[in-house]
Amino acid sequence: xxxxxxxxxxxxxxxxxxxxxxxxxxxxxxxxxxxxxxxxxxxxxxxxxxxxxxxxxxxxxxxxxxxxxxxxxxxxxxxxxxxxxxxxxxxxxxxxxxxxxxxxxxxxxxxxxxxxxxxxxxxxxxxxxxxxxxxxxxxxxxxxxxxxxxxxxxxxxxxxxxxxxxxxxxxxxxxxxxxxxxxxxxxxxxxxxxxxxxxxxxxxxxxxxxxxxxxxxxxxxxxxxxxxxxxxxxxxxxxxxxxxxxxxxxxxxxxxxxxxxxxxxxxxxxxxxxxxxxxxxxxxxxxxxxxxxxxxxxxxxxxxxxxxxxxxxxxxxxxxxxxxxxxxxxxxxxxxxxxxxxxxxxxxxxxxxx
Amino acid sequence: xxxxxxxxxxxxxxxxxxxxxxxxxxxxxxxxxxxxxxxxxxxxxxxxxxxxxxxxxxxxxxxxxxxxxxxxxxxxxxxxxxxxxxxxxxxxxxxxxxxxxxxxxxxxxxxxxxxxxxxxxxxxxxxxxxxxxxxxxxxxxxxxxxxxxxxxxxxxxxxxxxxxxxxxxxxxxxxxxxxxxxxxxxxxxxxxxxxxxxxxxxxxxxxxxxxxxxxxxxxxxxxxxxxxxxxxxxxxxxxxxxxxxxxxxxxxxxxxxxxxxxxxxxxxxxxxxxxxxxxxxxxxxxxxxxxxxxxxxxxxxxxxxxxxxxxxxxxxxxxxxxxxxxxxxxxxxxxxxxxxxxxxxxxxxxxxxxxxxxxxxxxxxxxxxxxxxxxxxxxxxxxxxxxxxxxxxxxxx
Numbered sequence: 001x002x003x004x005x006x007x008x009x010x011x012x013x014x015x016x017x018x019x020x021x022x023x024x025x026x027x028x029x030x031x032x033x034x035x036x037x038x039x040x041x042x043x044x045x046x047x048x049x050x051x052x053x054x055x056x057x058x059x060x061x062x063x064x065x066x067x068x069x070x071x072x073x074x075x076x077x078x079x080x081x082x083x084x085x086x087x088x089x090x091x092x093x094x095x096x097x098x099x100x101x102x103x104x105x106x107x108x109x110x111x112x113x114x115x116x117x118x119x120x121x122x123x124x125x126x127x128x129x130x131x132x133x134x135x136x137x138x139x140x141x142x143x144x145x146x147x148x149x150x151x152x153x154x155x156x157x158x159x160x161x162x163x164x165x166x167x168x169x170x171x172x173x174x175x176x177x178x179x180x181x182x183x184x185x186x187x188x189x190x191x192x193x194x195x196x197x198x199x200x201x202x203x204x205x206x207x208x209x210x211x212x213x214x215x216x217x218x219x220x221x222x223x224x225x226x227x228x229x230x231x232x233x234x235x236x237x238x239x240x241x242x243x244x245x246x247x248x249x250x251x252x253x254x255x256x257x258x259x260x261x262x263x264x265x266x267x268x269x270x271x272x273x274x275x276x277x278x279x280x281x282x283x284x285x286x287x288x289x290x291x292x293x294x295x296x297x298x299x300x301x302x303x304x305x306x307x308x309x310x311x312x313x314x315x316x317x318x319x320x321x322x323x324x325x326x327x328x329x330x331x332x333x334x335x336x337x338x339x340x341x342x343x344x345x346x347x348x349x350x351x352x353x354x
Numbered sequence: 355x356x357x358x359x360x361x362x363x364x365x366x367x368x369x370x371x372x373x374x375x376x377x378x379x380x381x382x383x384x385x386x387x388x389x390x391x392x393x394x395x396x397x398x399x400x401x402x403x404x405x406x407x408x409x410x411x412x413x414x415x416x417x418x419x420x421x422x423x424x425x426x427x428x429x430x431x432x433x434x435x436x437x438x439x440x441x442x443x444x445x446x447x448x449x450x451x452x453x454x455x456x457x458x459x460x461x462x463x464x465x466x467x468x469x470x471x472x473x474x475x476x477x478x479x480x481x482x483x484x485x486x487x488x489x490x491x492x493x494x495x496x497x498x499x500x501x502x503x504x505x506x507x508x509x510x511x512x513x514x515x516x517x518x519x520x521x522x523x524x525x526x527x528x529x530x531x532x533x534x535x536x537x538x539x540x541x542x543x544x545x546x547x548x549x550x551x552x553x554x555x556x557x558x559x560x561x562x563x564x565x566x567x568x569x570x571x572x573x574x575x576x577x578x579x580x581x582x583x584x585x586x587x588x589x590x591x592x593x594x595x596x597x598x599x600x601x602x603x604x605x606x607x608x609x610x611x612x613x614x615x616x617x618x619x620x621x622x623x624x625x626x627x628x629x630x631x632x633x634x635x636x637x638x639x640x641x642x643x644x645x646x647x648x649x650x651x652x653x654x655x656x657x658x659x660x661x662x663x664x665x666x667x668x669x670x671x672x673x674x675x676x677x678x679x680x681x682x683x684x685x686x687x688x689x690x691x692x693x694x695x696x697x698x699x700x701x702x703x704x705x706x707x708x709x710x711x712x713x714x715x716x717x718x719x720x721x722x723x724x725x726x727x728x729x730x731x732x733x734x735x736x737x738x739x740x741x742x743x744x745x746x747x748x749x750x751x
Contacts, residue, residue: 082606087487087488087489088487089487089488089509094463094545097545097548097549098463098466098467098470098545099470099474101467101544101545101548102470102471102474105395106394106395106396106544106548107395109548109551109552110552111549111552111553114545114548114549114552114553115549115553115611115612115738118459118509118511118738118739119488119509120509120510120511120737120738120739120741121611121739123510123739124511124606124611124737124738124739124740124741125611125739127606127608127739127740128608128609128610128611128740130608131608132606132608133605133606133607133608133619133620133623134605134606135604135605135606136510136604136605136606136740136741137508137510137517137521137604138508138509138510139506139507139508139509140487140488140489140507140508140509141488141489141492141493141505141506141507142487142489142493144489144505144506145489148504148506152521155524155525155528155530158528159524159528176473180473180483181483183473183479183481184481184483184484233504235493235496235502235503235505236497236502344493
């Protein structure tokens with residue numbers, strides 16, 4: 001059974017001009033030279049009322065906007081399932097509610113931030129916007145969150161061919177969250193000598209945030225961008241050999257060889273210790289294959305691989321979106337997304353020309 | 355393809371294991387008491403379904419040494435151990451190919467809320483971020499027991515762990531895995547207590563599900579896990595399953611962020627689809643374990659949906675949240691275990707503190723435990739945000 005990506009949209013640190021569902025011909029992604037990559041939020045007025053905008057968390061706004069942007073029919077599109085992956089939840093609203101508990105000593109609190117802090121608020125709000133009575137679900141397992149949502153989406157399509165599934169991966173960060181991770185020595189202090197993450201020899205990540213949604217179905221349409229298949233998940237591998245064997249096993253399962261991969265989108269964080277096993281495995285498989293280190297464009301967060309999925313689907317349609325980061329002549333056929341989060345959640349996705 | 359339940363584990367305010375839970379339910383012993391463990395300004399005067407053990411005591415019961423984990427994780431460990439022991443899966447080799455599908459809403463907030471002020475003040479800081487998020491507990495538990503094949507945490511608010519069970523069933527029915535462990539855990543904490551209180555949904559007194567004069571929920575805490583196995587997995591094992599999971603459905607009410615539609619449309623749809631999957635008629639259900647939170651909105655709308663589907667003669671039904679309180683992310687699984695006990699012991703459990711029915715549907719839950727023939731049990735869970743899930747457990751055919 002083939003699974004098609006029939007719509008894709010994204011909010012990320014990249015320009016809104018290239019992350020909307022309309023694929024712009026002239027604009028490419030850019031690596032951004034800051035230590036934190038905040039999402040460039042669009043103007044929400046077209047799809048969310050000012051009142052609702054005030055009430056909603058950034059996470060919910062990004063989710064609703066992107067979900068609607070993904071659907072060719074917008075708010076009128078009927079989907080059968082809404083499945084999201086979200087690692088951190090509505091972090092900013094959680095901070096606000098928690099702080100209000102402390103400041104007000106548990107008395108007379110406003111409920112809105114509590115409601116907006118829930119991981120499930122995104123899928124719930126989208127179901128409300130679309131009047132979707134179907135299957136709604138949210139996965140919150142760290143760096144596996146998006147791939148598990150993808151797994152569920154494809155399982156749903158396997159059970160119900162012809163159905164339409166709205167799949168999303170999103171996370172937000174806040175100044176306090178950045179400070180918390182900085183206290184744990186997990187964040188890069190400065191950009192330093194290096195231009196790209198893969199060149200960094202220091203510790204710490206460049207944090208980012210963003211939201212990517214996809215419309216999946218078993219039907220090929222004129223809107224089809226690419227095909228996608230079941231991801232692979234690997235938990236805390238002991239060494240890079242385990243990772244390499246796992247990658248080879250995944251490709252074999254899909255009847256392709258390493259030489260058939262036209263581009264690897266790699267989830268290098270630029271944190272030298274964290275990337276150690278990942279880099280060893282990457283170097284053992286990349287050979288002549290071009291590698292794009294996607295966290296240069298979106299930063300690190302639990303569902304960053306959803307950005308890579310979006311970028312892969314876009315690039316298959318139009319490789320020029322990759323700008324100077326992809327120099328080959330040939331069009332992309334097979335893109336392998338190879339990611340890790342915290343050197344614990346390792347994932348693979350295969351996105352292919354339809 | 356049949357899905358069998360071969361092990362159950364549970365801890366809540368009415369017992370630390372399935373036997374204690376069963377005894378409390380049959381003997382009508384509520385776990386809802388004045389708050390005594392959580393340090394909150396609402397201690398003593400307000401009530402909740404707390405597990406009456408400190409986290410240090412839970413750590414001992416969980417057989418964990420000196421390791422920094424949250425109360426949510428400890429509750430999960432205890433329930434998990436009971437479930438896999440019963441299913442004969444307590445060695446890592448037997449769990450290597452077994453997904454752990456967990457669920458939570460509170461997660462590590464139960465610890466974070468104690469250390470956040472220090473973080474803001476930049477004094478006496480204690481690291482909390484590693485245990486804060488939803489996924490920590492599942493990662494810890496799966497690493498501890500050796501079930502790393504596929505480990506996830508689902509969060510759809512109050513229906514979360516019903517959805518873990520549904521995912522598990524789907525994995526088995528579609529032959530992705532032969533056996534899975536599914537459930538969830540949530541600890542009682544200030545964040546959720548104040549969250550629901552800010553929505554004016556909490557009753558200061560012990561809650562009264564389905565009663566005309568109900569005033570809201572009591573929160574609870576706990577954990578439950580179920581071992582689901584395929585027929586193939588059972589073959590040659592010599593195991594006798596407790597029951598089967600014969601139907602399920604996940605729908606969305608899509609009406610409002612915090613309220614269910616007046617007809618309980620999403621709940622009605624979930625119950626109906628579950629019955630269709632199980633090839634059953636409403637009359638085949640022997641007991642309904644309702645979501646029954648005791649909010650004005652839920653018990654009205656869920657009741658309307660039950661009345662519409664089951665007509666003049668609904669089966670015995672109850673909300674066991676009158677015993678355990680609302681255990682949020684753990685509720686779906688805790689009530690699934692209670693449904694399994696209902697099948698196993700052929701008893702419909704009572705609804706405490708009910709006296710007058712809600713005029714809109716006039717449904718009357720049973721108020722004492724009823725020994726009766728039960729072929730099928732229906733269990734409902736509804737999560738804030740419109741998430742509706744129903745499960746049907748059946749006697750072995």
